[in-house]
Amino acid sequence: MTSTLKDVAKRAGVSxxxxxxxxxxxxxxxxxxxxxxxxxxxxxxxxxxxLARAMQGKSSHFIGLVLPNVxxxxxxxxxNCLEERLFTKGYKVIIATTATDDQLEQEHLGxxxxxxxxxxxxxxxxxxxxxxxxxxxxIVSFAHQLAxxxxxxxxxxxSGGRMxxxxxxxxxxxxxxxxxxxxxxxMSSRCRIDGIVDGLARRGNALAVIELDELIRKPLLLNQxxxxxxxxxxxxxxxxxxxxASGRKINEDFWVTGxxxxxxxxRLNPELAxxxxxxQELADKLIATLLEQIAxxxxxxxxxxxxxxxxxxxxxxxxxxxxxxxxxVANY
Amino acid sequence: MTSTLKDVAKRAGVSxxxxxxxxxxxxxxxxxxxxxxxxxxxxxxxxxxxLARAMQGKSSHFIGLVLPNVxxxxxxxxxNCLEERLFTKGYKVIIATTATDDQLEQEHLGxxxxxxxxxxxxxxxxxxxxxxxxxxxxIVSFAHQLAxxxxxxxxxxxSGGRMxxxxxxxxxxxxxxxxxxxxxxxMSSRCRIDGIVDGLARRGNALAVIELDELIRKPLLLNQxxxxxxxxxxxxxxxxxxxxASGRKINEDFWVTGxxxxxxxxRLNPELAxxxxxxQELADKLIATLLEQIAxxxxxxxxxxxxxxxxxxxxxxxxxxxxxxxxxVANY
DNA sequence: TTGAAAGCGCTACCAT
DNA sequence: ATGGTAGCGCTTTCAA
Numbered sequence: 001m002t003s004t005l006k007d008v009a010k011r012a013g014v015s016x017x018x019x020x021x022x023x024x025x026x027x028x029x030x031x032x033x034x035x036x037x038x039x040x041x042x043x044x045x046x047x048x049x050x051l052a053r054a055m056q057g058k059s060s061h062f063i064g065l066v067l068p069n070v071x072x073x074x075x076x077x078x079x080n081c082l083e084e085r086l087f088t089k090g091y092k093v094i095i096a097t098t099a100t101d102d103q104l105e106q107e108h109l110g111x112x113x114x115x116x117x118x119x120x121x122x123x124x125x126x127x128x129x130x131x132x133x134x135x136x137x138x139i140v141s142f143a144h145q146l147a148x149x150x151x152x153x154x155x156x157x158x159s160g161g162r163m164x165x166x167x168x169x170x171x172x173x174x175x176x177x178x179x180x181x182x183x184x185x186x187m188s189s190r191c192r193i194d195g196i197v198d199g200l201a202r203r204g205n206a207l208a209v210i211e212l213d214e215l216i217r218k219p220l221l222l223n224q225x226x227x228x229x230x231x232x233x234x235x236x237x238x239x240x241x242x243x244x245a246s247g248r249k250i251n252e253d254f255w256v257t258g259x260x261x262x263x264x265x266x267r268l269n270p271e272l273a274x275x276x277x278x279x280q281e282l283a284d285k286l287i288a289t290l291l292e293q294i295a296x297x298x299x300x301x302x303x304x305x306x307x308x309x310x311x312x313x314x315x316x317x318x319x320x321x322x323x324x325x326x327x328x329v330a331n332y
Numbered sequence: 333m334t335s336t337l338k339d340v341a342k343r344a345g346v347s348x349x350x351x352x353x354x355x356x357x358x359x360x361x362x363x364x365x366x367x368x369x370x371x372x373x374x375x376x377x378x379x380x381x382x383l384a385r386a387m388q389g390k391s392s393h394f395i396g397l398v399l400p401n402v403x404x405x406x407x408x409x410x411x412n413c414l415e416e417r418l419f420t421k422g423y424k425v426i427i428a429t430t431a432t433d434d435q436l437e438q439e440h441l442g443x444x445x446x447x448x449x450x451x452x453x454x455x456x457x458x459x460x461x462x463x464x465x466x467x468x469x470x471i472v473s474f475a476h477q478l479a480x481x482x483x484x485x486x487x488x489x490x491s492g493g494r495m496x497x498x499x500x501x502x503x504x505x506x507x508x509x510x511x512x513x514x515x516x517x518x519m520s521s522r523c524r525i526d527g528i529v530d531g532l533a534r535r536g537n538a539l540a541v542i543e544l545d546e547l548i549r550k551p552l553l554l555n556q557x558x559x560x561x562x563x564x565x566x567x568x569x570x571x572x573x574x575x576x577a578s579g580r581k582i583n584e585d586f587w588v589t590g591x592x593x594x595x596x597x598x599r600l601n602p603e604l605a606x607x608x609x610x611x612q613e614l615a616d617k618l619i620a621t622l623l624e625q626i627a628x629x630x631x632x633x634x635x636x637x638x639x640x641x642x643x644x645x646x647x648x649x650x651x652x653x654x655x656x657x658x659x660x661v662a663n664y
Numbered sequence: 665t666t667g668a669a670a671g672c673g674c675t676a677c678c679a680t
Numbered sequence: 681a682t683g684g685t686a687g688c689g690c691t692t693t694c695a696a
Contacts, residue, residue: 002468004673004674005673005674005675006673006674014682014683015682015683016673016674016675016683017675017676017682017683017684017685018681018682018683020674020675021675021681021682023674028682029681029682030681030682033682047442047445047446048446048673048674049387049446049448049673049674050443050447050448051383051386051387051392051447051448051672051673051674052387052672052673052674052675052688053673053674053675054383054674055381055383055384055387055672055674055675055687055688055689055690056674056675056676056687056688057675057688058674058675058688060383069412070402070408070411070412070415071405071409071412071595071596073403073405073408073596076402076403076405076408077403079402079427080401080402080429083402083427083428083429084429087439087440087443092426092443092447093426093427094424094425094426094427095411095415095425095426096415096419097412097415097416107419110379111382111419111424113379114379114380114381114382115382115383115424116381116382116383234599234600237600238599238600241601241602262403263403264405264566267566268566268569268570268600269573270573336688336689336690337689337690337691338689338690346666346667347666347667347668348667348668348689348690348691349666349667349668349669349691349692350666350667352690352691352692353665353666353691355690356691360665360666361665361666362665362666365666380689381688381689381690383688383690384672384689384690384691385689385690385691386672386690387672387673387674387688387689387690387691388671388672388690388691388692389672389691390672390690390691665696666696667694667695667696668693668694668695669692669693669694669695670691670692670693670694671691671692672688672690672691672692673688674687674688675686675687675688676685676686676687677684677685677686677687678683678684678685678686679682679683679684679685680682680683680684
């Protein structure tokens with residue numbers, strides 16, 4: 001049905017070589033030929049077959065994006081950002097959502113390899129080191145050290161933890177606890193906890209730690225605290241809701257800090273103090289690192305330095321808030 | 333570097349044909365041969381090249397997923413759901429985020445065609461009818477009629493609107509307004525507005541309509557209402573925040589309804605009354621419709637009947653809330 | 665039960 | 681400046 005190089009060549013009265021050349025704007029072609037070919041292409045509504053092109057040992061220009069899911073607002077934003085930038089660089093993104101399922105991840109990786117992806121960007125980490133090590137394809141990881149030799153783009157989570165803790169202290173919080181949600185989102189970094197401890201500047205004192213599940217079961221536990229550090233913005237909002245329900249006044253006698261600072265959560269809850277990860281910068285770093293690895297497959301690529309984070313401590317008055325920005329594109 | 337059919341054949345001491353046959357579990361092969369080949373494949377860590385397979389006029393098993401973005405919680409959930417189901421059916425998903433940019437969408441569609449996608453699922457609609465009509469590939473649309481002959485999976489938005497309005501009335505809201513956010517998320521369906529009007533059951537009265545932007549500029553406008561219908565859950569939460577800031581008691585003297593009912597928003601704000609779209613069912617319908625079209629390319633596929641929605645009117649006590657579910661997989 | 669050989673649509677090398 | 685042709689890795693006749 002769809003026309004091929006040969007069809008175009010026949011119609012233009014030239015060889016397939018010539019057609020191939022005008023497609024790839026080769027030099028040394030007469031204007032007349034170029035015009036003829038272009039015309040034939042248009043007439044036949046010709047679409048070059050990218051898969052066939054990818055078969056000359058050339059690159060497929062596919063990038064595999066492996067992540068647990070895309071419903072997490074931060075990952076969604078990262079995904080958007082990566083896709084957009086990769087597209088402008090001529091790459092197509094194949095998504096592979098793995099949840100926390102090791103077998104699913106393994107299958108997905110297999111499919112990506114089978115489809116000759118030029119490289120993989122992964123924020124999943126359900127497999128053993130050796131699995132990742134064996135993958136014969138350039139790969140960059142986000143936030144997790146997958147295996148030795150695989151570059152990883154990280155954020156400065158120590159500073160993140162420290163700033164959050166310092167913020168709570170400055171606001172006047174006396175009893176601070178770290179809330180964990182190990183079941184669903186294990187704290188990725190030891191560094192962050194170190195930062196929190198240092199930020200609290202309470203030498204010799206252990207950091208109070210509570211499980212979210214426990215807190216949900218025994219809401220009275222909340223009364224012991226006036227400052228909470230959540231593992232992410234979503235849990236932070238939950239905690240705010242719980243505190244409000246127990247009669248606490250958010251940002252007056254009770255403070256919560258989040259983590260990630262996605263635009264969505266920022267809009268939904270402008271009051272939320274949180275550690276903001278620079279998504280665009282992370283996307284750029286991930287891509288740059290991957291492309292470098294693609295360009296130099298047998299060179300060992302260093303992981304870039306941890307990306308700085310910033311802390312957004314908002315007590316913005318409602319009247320000063322910005323209107324919604326165009327990320328609300330669809331509502332249905 | 334990576335080994336090919338030929339390599340495997342050589343190593344196993346058989347022809348490429350035979351290897352191809354064991355890969356595709358052809359009948360009539362001696363067990364001995366099968367074992368030999370399997371062994372060779374393992375030894376060489378052989379990965380069939382999916383792109384080469386897609387070149388025999390066989391299908392590529394690529395599906396293009398075209399959407400404005402993936403940061404919208406509902407679209408994120410739909411994306412997750414589609415990817416997961418398509419993967420189990422042996423399809424790979426290439427994402428194409430278009431925002432509201434017609435040129436970007438056009439380029440993306442071109443790339444998808446060039447990569448021989450078997451079909452396209454689209455929730456973007458930035459181009460003219462003819463553009464979509466011309467696409468020589470099976471395509472299903474979500475929520476928008478792209479062009480005649482292109483099947484579209486819709487929800488029963490009339491009922492959605494009607495249930496939201498009825499809810500507000502039942503709660504005792506006297507002054508109800510529909511809030512629009514035309515700039516960022518134009519109301520997709522006339523039906524929904526019809527439903528709202530019918531649900532309010534105020535014959536002869538026009539429906540009050542406010543622009544979100546205006547409301548943000550003049551928060552005092554809120555005082556005129558005690559019931560708001562938001563275009564989506566995100567705006568609904570914003571409105572709740574604004575109302576709370578003006579001293580209204582949510583769900584006591586002020587009610588807001590949302591739209592979409594994504595799990596994320598459900599967790600973040602269990603109090604939010606909203607119209608819930610059945611994501612899984614929508615994903616299934618989209619896939620089924622697309623696959624049918626792929627199976628019968630020249631047959632005209634009918635759009636399925638609008639999918640029913642349900643209204644979640646929550647006044648769930650905090651103590652009765654369920655714990656977070658495992659969609660919070662990553663926090664970083 | 666197995667193999668040889670002809671493509672799939674394209675690029676690249678070698679000619680002219 | 682242009683064309684012939686040999687593959688890329690695989691599937692698929694047609695033969696044996």
